Amino acid sequence: MKALKAILAISMFAVSSIAMSAGFDKDPVRILQENQRAMDAYAAELGKPAPKVEMYRYGMELDVARVISVTRKAKVCGVVPARMTFLDSKSELRTVEYQAVGGGCRRG
Structure with missing residues (x-):
């Protein structure tokens, strides 16, 4: 019975974490x-x-020498801001913001 309660608690935590990250x-x-x-x-x-x-x-x-980070796509259908951070040839950190299509559009 204790094992079942533990599994249930872990399952509820996992589901709530997934739901929170999906909203995020x-x-x-x-x-x-x-x-x-x-x-x-x-x-x-x-x-x-x-x-x-x-x-x-x-x-x-x-002037991109090395890409450091690219933001993940928001799970919405439409145009959203995105960013890329990189090191240039002078080893300076730079960030560029651009428009991208979100990752929530249905293909069909």
Whole structure:
């Protein structure tokens, strides 16, 4: 009986965690905020200033030596902001924000 209760408790925790993460993935603003915190921490570890977010412009030339992070797609159908953080050829951290199609559209 104790084992059944333990399994039930673990199952409920797993389901609630999945539900919470599914809701989180639908909010592109929170995804960007989470990424910003992570990139600030990464920059601090390297002893570099946190990268300022640049808005991508069509035709903008990017000097990408190494990609550090790309935000995951929000699970919504539509255009959402996304970010890519990278090191350029001068080893400076840069972040570019651009528009991308969310990952929640049905294919058909």
